[in-house]
Amino acid sequence: EVKLQQSGDELVRPGASVKMSCKASGYTFTDYAMHWVKQSPGQGLEWIGTIIPLIDTTSYNQKFKGKATLTADKSSNTAYMELSRLTSEDSAVYYCAREGSEYYFDYWGQGVMVTVSS
Amino acid sequence: DIMMTQSPLSVAVTPGESASISCRSSKSLLHSNGITYLSWYLQRPEKSPQLLIYQISNLASGVSDRFSGSGSGTDFTLKISKVETEDVGIYYCVQFLEVPYTFGAGTKLELK
Numbered sequence: 001e002v003k004l005q006q007s008g009d010e011l012v013r014p015g016a017s018v019k020m021s022c023k024a025s026g027y028t029f030t031d032y033a034m035h036w037v038k039q040s041p042g043q044g045l046e047w048i049g050t051i052i053p054l055i056d057t058t059s060y061n062q063k064f065k066g067k068a069t070l071t072a073d074k075s076s077n078t079a080y081m082e083l084s085r086l087t088s089e090d091s092a093v094y095y096c097a098r099e100g101s102e103y104y105f106d107y108w109g110q111g112v113m114v115t116v117s118s
Numbered sequence: 119d120i121m122m123t124q125s126p127l128s129v130a131v132t133p134g135e136s137a138s139i140s141c142r143s144s145k146s147l148l149h150s151n152g153i154t155y156l157s158w159y160l161q162r163p164e165k166s167p168q169l170l171i172y173q174i175s176n177l178a179s180g181v182s183d184r185f186s187g188s189g190s191g192t193d194f195t196l197k198i199s200k201v202e203t204e205d206v207g208i209y210y211c212v213q214f215l216e217v218p219y220t221f222g223a224g225t226k227l228e229l230k
Contacts, residue, residue, distance in 0.1 A: 045221040110166055
């Protein structure tokens with residue numbers, strides 16, 4: 001069974017950084033790209049970027065360049081996203097999602113709620 | 119960026135009736151390889167989104183055949199037949215033709 005287990009919710013101070021994880025199981029981690037998606041409170045969904053774990057190649061939404069950094073650890077089958085210089089605009093739920101074989105998100109993590117507050 | 123426009127923004131349906139949701143893209147989603155990269159997702163309350171349909175009309179594994187997708191180019195439709203309680207949530211269309219991948223604003227389906 002494919003599963004994406006994300007790390008726990010975060011409460012962080014403005015200006016700080018946060019790093020969240022997405023541990024994959026039930027499939028070969030390096031066979032699929034991993035994406036990250038933002039859902040702001042009461043808002044829709046935004047694509048942040050993707051990483052191909054096999055070759056550590058990333059692609060970002062221009063809007064999130066400099067804000068998000070995607071990495072992957074093949075030894076632990078875990079993808080990571082770090083968000084830097086946090087502001088209230090970064091308060092949201094962040095999902096990891098696996099890319100299926102033909103450009104779609106076939107499995108999603110449960111989401112990480114990030115709250116930026118002093 | 120490709121803009122995805124959904125309509126209606128909300129719809130109330132009597133259980134057992136059908137519902138249709140429209141999605142329009144600002145650019146044709148037909149790739150030069152002949153595949154159209156448009157998929158549909160349902161986000162149930164307090165849950166993560168789940169894949170319903172990919173490449174316009176391909177039903178995802180485990181998804182009820184009450185869901186169907188159609189369309190081409192820039193105009194797409196998701197149809198839900200015999201709506202059930204479990205269909206309540208927000209439906210999103212997404213384009214995967216080019217980055218940044220973009221989502222529609224969502225259509226909220228409620229029961230009458």
